Amino acid sequence: MVTVVNNLNRDAARPRHPEKANRPETPVLRKPDWIRVRAPGTPGWAETAKIVRANGLVTVCEEASCPNIGECWQKKHATFMIMGDTCTRACSFCNVRTGMPGPLDQQEPARVAEAVVKLGLEHVVVTSVDRDDLADGGAEHFARTIRAIRAASPKTTIEILTPDFLRKDGALEVVVAARPDVFNHNLECVPALYLTVRPGARYFHSLRLLQRVKELDPAIFTKSGIMVGLGEERNEVLQLMDDLRSAEVDFMTIGQYLQPTRRHHEVKAFVTPDEFKSYETIAYAKGFLMVSSSPLTRSSHHAGEDFARLRAAREAKLGRAIQPALA
Numbered sequence: 308m309v310t311v312v313n314n315l316n317r318d319a320a321r322p323r324h325p326e327k328a329n330r331p332e333t334p335v336l337r338k339p340d341w342i343r344v345r346a347p348g349t350p351g352w353a354e355t356a357k358i359v360r361a362n363g364l365v366t367v368c369e370e371a372s373c374p375n376i377g378e379c380w381q382k383k384h385a386t387f388m389i390m391g392d393t394c395t396r397a398c399s400f401c402n403v404r405t406g407m408p409g410p411l412d413q414q415e416p417a418r419v420a421e422a423v424v425k426l427g428l429e430h431v432v433v434t435s436v437d438r439d440d441l442a443d444g445g446a447e448h449f450a451r452t453i454r455a456i457r458a459a460s461p462k463t464t465i466e467i468l469t470p471d472f473l474r475k476d477g478a479l480e481v482v483v484a485a486r487p488d489v490f491n492h493n494l495e496c497v498p499a500l501y502l503t504v505r506p507g508a509r510y511f512h513s514l515r516l517l518q519r520v521k522e523l524d525p526a527i528f529t530k531s532g533i534m535v536g537l538g539e540e541r542n543e544v545l546q547l548m549d550d551l552r553s554a555e556v557d558f559m560t561i562g563q564y565l566q567p568t569r570r571h572h573e574v575k576a577f578v579t580p581d582e583f584k585s586y587e588t589i590a591y592a593k594g595f596l597m598v599s600s601s602p603l604t605r606s607s608h609h610a611g612e613d614f615a616r617l618r619a620a621r622e623a624k625l626g627r628a629i630q631p632a633l634a
């Protein structure tokens with residue numbers, strides 16, 4: 308198991324998670340044998356890092372200490388995190404720095420687009436910190452970033468992973484109007500755990516947001532994910548799948564939660580590969596077009612390949628629907 312070092316810790320003097328200072332410490336458990344990742348440091352990884360730095364960008368790969376960084380960056384797949392490196396929420400699972408962010412960088416959309424071109428990305432994932440301090444939650448910045456990527460690299464498909472824009476009326480509509488190919492918003496965990504894991508969010512608001520994307524533009528693929536091992540019951544996960552299908556979500560991801568530090572939410576269980584496979588089988592049976600369920604599944608892991616499969620699955624489904632009508 309490789310420990311991913313966060314080398315973007317630009318301001319070491321500022322506590323990374325001030326709100327967690329008084330939380331009890333829980334030991335970070337040793338990872339089971341089935342969680343093995345590729346070490347960073349390969350030539351492809353170095354090239355990706357160089358382009359990210361040269362364009363002054365932040366990535367969730369580094370900020371969230373993603374275990375897949377060695378594999379993804381070797382293939383030049385980096386997920387950009389826009390609107391700064393500081394989040395206004397304080398979820399108990401997340402390693403992204405928390406606090407009061409600075410003003411938006413108006414040049415950032417252009418620099419993201421430039422990096423997409425330099426990396427030669429056929430599919431890009433753009434996410435952000437939560438910006439509850441902004442009147443629109445950062446919706447226009449998301450839209451500007453989508454438009455900048457489209458202008459610079461028209462063939463690149465664009466996936467966004469957004470915050471919930473809670474209490475920001477009209478924000479979602481601004482982002483949807485920019486027409487990303489995939490709109491991802493993660494539920495993160497089962498509703499019973501929201502108050503401890505995701506206290507600033509509301510489960511039904513997040514569900515409704517996903518449903519609303521489909522209502523506004525049915526051509527956009529919708530996607531959502533959860534972490535398991537946080538203390539959820541299996542039946543709660545199955546219910547959540549039904550909730551996502553009720554909101555017509557196309558693609559579900561399920562991955563193992565890993566505890567970033569002793570003051571983050573503790574890992575309650577390491578879910579076995581067989582249990583992940585079982586979740587995948589059930590999720591497909593419930594009607595998702597695509598499911599990714601494995602210990603190292605993350606929202607943006609293999610996102611390009613998954614997008615191609617997602618598109619093929621929709622075409623196959625539409626084909627099946629048209630055939631009987633023609634018969």
Ligand code: SF4
Nearest residue numbers: 368373376379607608
């Ligand atoms: S899975 Fe996503 S966040 Fe993790 S390294 Fe890959 S692209 Fe980055």
